[in-house]
Structures are given as structure tokens and as C-alpha cells.
Amino acid sequence: MCGIVAYIGPREAYPILMKGLQRLEYRGYDSAGICMLNDDLKVFKCKGKVADLEEYVRGKDLKGTIGMAHTRWATHGEPNQINAHPHFSQNKRLAIIHNGIIENYAALRSELKNRGYTFTSDTDTEVLVHLIEDIKSHEKVSLEEAVRIALNQVIGAYAIVVLSKTSPDKIIAARKGSPLVIGIGKDEYFVASDATPIIEYTDNVVFLNDEEIAIIRRNEKLKIRTVRNQDKTPYIQKLEMSLNAIEKGGYEHFMLKEIFEQPRSIRDSMRGRLHLDLGLVTLGGIRDYEQKLLNAKRIIITACGTSWHAGLVGKYLIEDLARITVEVEYSSEFRYRNPIISEEDVVIAISQSGETADTLAAIELAKGKGATVLGICNVVGSSIARATHAGVYTHAGPEIGVASTKAFTAQVAVLTLWALLLAQRRGSMPMSQFRRILGELNTIPDKVEHTLKVNDKVRDIAATYINVTNALYLGRGINFPVALEGALKLKEISYIHAEGYPAAEMKHGPIALIDEHMPVFVIATRRGTYEKVISNIQEVKARKGQIIAIINEGDETVRKLADHYIEIPETEEMLVPLIATVPLQLLSYHMAVMRGCNVDQPRNLAKSVTVE
Numbered sequence: 180m181c182g183i184v185a186y187i188g189p190r191e192a193y194p195i196l197m198k199g200l201q202r203l204e205y206r207g208y209d210s211a212g213i214c215m216l217n218d219d220l221k222v223f224k225c226k227g228k229v230a231d232l233e234e235y236v237r238g239k240d241l242k243g244t245i246g247m248a249h250t251r252w253a254t255h256g257e258p259n260q261i262n263a264h265p266h267f268s269q270n271k272r273l274a275i276i277h278n279g280i281i282e283n284y285a286a287l288r289s290e291l292k293n294r295g296y297t298f299t300s301d302t303d304t305e306v307l308v309h310l311i312e313d314i315k316s317h318e319k320v321s322l323e324e325a326v327r328i329a330l331n332q333v334i335g336a337y338a339i340v341v342l343s344k345t346s347p348d349k350i351i352a353a354r355k356g357s358p359l360v361i362g363i364g365k366d367e368y369f370v371a372s373d374a375t376p377i378i379e380y381t382d383n384v385v386f387l388n389d390e391e392i393a394i395i396r397r398n399e400k401l402k403i404r405t406v407r408n409q410d411k412t413p414y415i416q417k418l419e420m421s422l423n424a425i426e427k428g429g430y431e432h433f434m435l436k437e438i439f440e441q442p443r444s445i446r447d448s449m450r451g452r453l454h455l456d457l458g459l460v461t462l463g464g465i466r467d468y469e470q471k472l473l474n475a476k477r478i479i480i481t482a483c484g485t486s487w488h489a490g491l492v493g494k495y496l497i498e499d500l501a502r503i504t505v506e507v508e509y510s511s512e513f514r515y516r517n518p519i520i521s522e523e524d525v526v527i528a529i530s531q532s533g534e535t536a537d538t539l540a541a542i543e544l545a546k547g548k549g550a551t552v553l554g555i556c557n558v559v560g561s562s563i564a565r566a567t568h569a570g571v572y573t574h575a576g577p578e579i580g581v582a583s584t585k586a587f588t589a590q591v592a593v594l595t596l597w598a599l600l601l602a603q604r605r606g607s608m609p610m611s612q613f614r615r616i617l618g619e620l621n622t623i624p625d626k627v628e629h630t631l632k633v634n635d636k637v638r639d640i641a642a643t644y645i646n647v648t649n650a651l652y653l654g655r656g657i658n659f660p661v662a663l664e665g666a667l668k669l670k671e672i673s674y675i676h677a678e679g680y681p682a683a684e685m686k687h688g689p690i691a692l693i694d695e696h697m698p699v700f701v702i703a704t705r706r707g708t709y710e711k712v713i714s715n716i717q718e719v720k721a722r723k724g725q726i727i728a729i730i731n732e733g734d735e736t737v738r739k740l741a742d743h744y745i746e747i748p749e750t751e752e753m754l755v756p757l758i759a760t761v762p763l764q765l766l767s768y769h770m771a772v773m774r775g776c777n778v779d780q781p782r783n784l785a786k787s788v789t790v791e
């Protein structure tokens with residue numbers, strides 16, 4: 180979703196801002212803009228990609244050591260040049276970039292119109308910059324004070340950066356609900372939506388908290404004040420991210436790199452937590468809440484998108500291994516349906532980015548009702564990581580491709596550890612079984628490594644199906660969420676309509692769609708409901724559907740039935756999702772590439788959805 184980057188310091192700002200925008204491209208956007216402050220505020224913006232903006236500004240006056248830039252993901256008003264950020268105030272002495280939604284913009288807009296302000300765009304953002312100008316000119320206050328007063332009148336979410344022609348050595352930034360990070364270099368400051376544009380310049384950062392305003396002056400110490408006018412001491416943290424982690428490292432796309440990183444990301448997510456020698460699982464982040472979890476009557480998992488699919492796998496794992504009731508709910512539904520939650524409930528919020536607005540709101544709701552809320556997040560220091568009582572980080576490393584891949588398997592790895600930990604403490608499974616699963620889990624990174632060897636074969640299979648318009652994904656038991664995730668990956672990046680279904684449920688609807696043109700991807704690994712899935716495959720074949728089966732190595736039975744098969748190593752039933760997901764990711768990737776789609780930045784999608 181919208182990306183923000185700003186700079187003040189001794190260097191020319193333009194190259195830093197442009198590179199910053201490129202780093203933020205992964206978040207998803209549809210227009211881009213830049214503002215340089217040199218004597219005057221110079222704003223350039225256009226619809227399209229950062230490369231289009233670069234082309235558009237060629238030959239323009241872009242000098243200056245202070246500036247800001249933005250990628251916009253449209254909410255209010257279509258993606259076009261006028262609605263792109265930055266936006267000027269009426270007197271053109273202020274410019275703003277904004278991520279989030281001003282919910283009371285309509286009321287503010289008509290009030291400002293009555294006061295003589297005219298609006299050139301359809302955005303909620305323009306309302307805010309006019310409001311700041313109005314306060315600044317009427318109350319004769321500093322820029323930071325005008326911003327502060329304006330933010331007190333705003334309902335909604337925001338991360339903003341404001342520049343003023345009359346304060347040429349100052350950046351004002353503020354956040355509520357949408358993330359902002361400030362990088363502190365030598366005599367220079369960087370502001371960004373996340374750390375990726377900052378990492379190559381400094382690893383000293385301050386994560387702004389909600390309702391905090393940063394007052395950033397050239398050659399002065401950073402000041403932070405709250406919207407309620409309290410001064411705060413900036414808390415400087417060290418970034419642990421490396422530059423390599425956010426670059427493609429020889430791969431054609433981030434998505435492919437991230438798929439291939441999975442042996443490492445799964446291993447890193449289990450490191451120091453899975454103790455094979457001791458026959459033990461530990462999760463340091465939730466140690467203080469173990470008792471609460473063990474006493475919980477039920478666990479509610481809440482998440483969105485791919486993280487929700489990981490949550491579904493978590494339900495199968497926790498219920499089967501630890502015998503605790505688990506409900507899994509979309510955060511966007513949970514937050515608005517007045518759910519029954521008590522102090523005895525434990526809520527687990529899962530989020531790669533740690534910034535998903537609906538998941539954050541679900542957390543606040545659950546906390547408000549007294550529940551213990553724990554998190555599984557990938558981004559250290561993110562809003563969800565901070566909003567939860569405690570949690571466990573996945574250590575997948577930065578995920579840049581919009582379609583989530585390594586974050587999913589890392590979440591499932593952590594959920595598996597979580598389920599095993601609860602099972603162990605509750606004594607809900609025999610020690611021999613516990614040790615067997617633990618030992619097997621330890622081999623998963625190697626088995627994923629081995630699975631990745633199917634890449635060439637998967638590419639060939641993908642070529643067969645690039646012109647289809649529909650696809651069906653089937654799985655049963657713990658592989659049902661894998662089918663959902665396989666279908667989501669395909670539709671996200673190739674724009675082929677795909678549905679995931681529990682294999683037997685196919686008879687109650689989707690079977691009507693099956694003909695010789697319909698590819699049906701089936702997870703048909705041994706164990707569990709293997710025989711039942713074979714029957715489902717027969718049902719598809721009887722209607723001339725095309726079967727592409729994920730099977731265990733050497734499985735002659737399904738091999739004979741399938742039009743195509745992809746072999747994966749055998750493992751415990753409960754651990755199959757960690758392996759079976761991988762070829763499905765590769766299939767989607769290759770189909771999308773062959774269809775000429777922008778795999779890393781699919782249309783209309785955002786990496787972290789910071790608006791509801």
C-alpha cells in the first residue's frame with residue numbers, strides 16, 4: 180500500500196528519494212510523485228510506475244537536499260495524476276504526502292469549502308493539507324503545531340510527511356495506524372513507510388508510535404511530540420535487516436527468490452526453538468503466557484489473506500496435536516460482528532507485515548474484551564508486534580514479492596512448534612509420537628530443498644495450462660488450506676480465476692464446472708485421507724477434467740490416474756503443508772511469468788493493507 184519516503188541532510192535528495200520509491204514498489208501502488216524543496220516546493224507526479232515518474236521528471240529542476248516522495252494505492256479517487264501525491268495546500272506553501280484514510284474527510288471538506296478552499300483532487304489527503312494551512316494562517320503557529328492541531332480534528336488512519344516553503348529546513352512526519360520509520364544518519368534523516376529505503380544508509384531507526392509527530396530539523400536532534408502535546412524521548416533501535424535481503428540476488432523476480440529461500444526461512448523460524456536433543460520445544464516470546472494458553476477453553480486465530488490460510492493450518496495442528504478448540508476468522512469479519520470473547524480466550528493474530536489494518540483492529544477489539552492477544556509476525560517492530568501482549572516472530576526475512584510465499588511456510592512452521600509446545604505441556608500425545616514429529620519437523624528444511632528440484636518439471640506443466648481461465652485446487656484435512664493457498668497464489672499473480680475446495684465438497688457445486696478444459700490441482704499425498712482423495716480424483720477424471728497431482732515420490736497409483744504429477748518427499752501428515760505448498764507456488768509463478776504478468780507487483784494488490 181502507499182509508500183512514503185523523505186530525506187533531509189547534506190546530500191542531493193532526488194536520487195535517495197527515487198531509490199527509496201523503487202524499494203517501496205513492492206508494497207503495491209498505481210501512481211507516484213515527488214516534491215523537492217529548493218526555494219519553492221516543486222511537485223511532480225504521474226499515474227503509473229516509479230519508472231514513469233523518472234521519465235516524467237527528466238530534465239526538470241530537481242535540486243535540493245530536502246524532499247519527499249510517494250507511491251499511491253488509490254482509495255479515494257481513481258489513480259490519476261491529479262489524485263497522486265504530493266498535494267499542495269491552497270497557497271501552495273505546504274505540501275503533504277499521506278498513507279491511510281481520513282474518515283471524516285467529507286465533513287472537513289465541506290467546512291473548508293465554506294471557508295473558501297477549493298479542491299483540485301478527489302482525495303481525502305487534500306483536505307488535511309488545507310486544514311493545516313487554515314490552522315497555520317489563522318492561529319499563527321509553527322508548522323508542527325498546525326499539524327498537531329489538525330491531527331486532533333482528524334478521524335482515521337494516517338502516516339504523513341509535510342514540507343513547508345517557509346520552513347525550508349524542517350520535515351514534519353506523523354503516524355496513526357499507518358507505519359513510519361525514521362532513519363538517523365550522520366547529520367541526515369530519512370523517513371519511510373518501512374525500513375527498506377533506509378537500510379543502505381543507516382541502521383539506526385526510530386519507529387514512530389501512533390499519534391506521534393516527529394519534528395525533524397536539519398542539524399538538530401530529532402524531537403517527538405504526541406498529538407496531545409506531550410514530548411517523548413525518541414527510542415533509537417538497531418535494524419537487523421541486511422541489504423542483500425531486499426535485493427534480488429540473481430533471481431529474475433523476488434517471488435522466485437523467496438520461494439527458493441524457504442529451506443533457510445523455515446530453518447531460521449525454528450532455530451533455537453526446536454531442541455531435538457532435549458526432545459523439547461520452546462517459544463521464548465510467549466513463555467509468560469504459556470499457562471494462559473494451557474488453560475484457554477479455546478483459541479481464536481485471526482488474520483487476512485495468506486496469513487489466514489496459515490491460521491487454518493494452525494487449527495488442524497493445534498486441535499489435532501494439543502486438543503484445544505481453535506476458531507479461525509478473517510480479521511475483517513471478526514472486528515465487525517460483535518464476537519463473543521472473554522478473558523479466558525487467547526487470540527492469536529497472524530500477519531507477515533504486522534501492519535494489516537483489519538488485523539490490528541481485531542487485536543484492539545479482543546484486548547478491549549479482556550482476551551490475551553498473541554502475535555505471529557514477520558516484521559520486527561511492526562504495529563501488530565507491538566499491539567499484541569506477546570508473540571513469536573517468524574524469521575522469514577523481508578518478503579518483497581506481493582504474493583506471500585516464504586512468510587506462509589514460516590508461519591506454518593511456527594504454528595507447528597506452537598501446537599507441539601502445547602501438546603507437550605498438556606500431555607495430549609504420547610512422547611514417542613511427539614519425538615517422531617519433532618524429528619520429522621527438523622528434516623523439513625532439507626525436504627523443501629529437495630522439493631525445489633521439481634522446478635523445471637513444474638515449469639513444463641505450467642506451460643500446458645497458461646491459457647486456461649479457471650482452475651480448481653483440491654485437498655482434504657490439513658491440505659485443504661494448502662488448496663486454498665494454491666488457488667490464491669494463482670489468482671493473485673496470473674489473474675486466472677481459481678478456487679480452493681475440500682476435495683469431497685467438490686460434489687456440492689464445483690463439479691458442475693469440470694470439463695476437459697478445467698485443470699484440477701490435487702494434493703494427494705499418502706496417509707490421512709489418501710484413499711478418499713483418490714476417489715475424488717476418479718470423480719474428476721470421469722468428467723474429463725485434467726488432474727495435476729502432488730504426490731509422494733514413487734506413488735504409482737495416483738501417477739497412473741493423473742495427467743501430470745509432481746513428486747514430493749514423504750513426511751508426517753501434519754507436516755505436509757510445509758512441503759506441498761512449494762510446488763503450487765512454483766506453478767503459479769511460472770504460469771504468471773508465461774502469461775506476461777508482473778509477478779512481483781500484481782495489479783491492484785498491496786503488500787501490506789494498511790486501510791480497511
Ligand code: G6P
Nearest residue numbers: 483484485486530531532535583
Ligand atoms: C495482502 C497481501 C497478502 C497478505 C495479506 C495479509 O492482501 O497481498 O499477501 O497475505 O495482505 O497480510 P499480512 O501482512 O497481515 O500477513
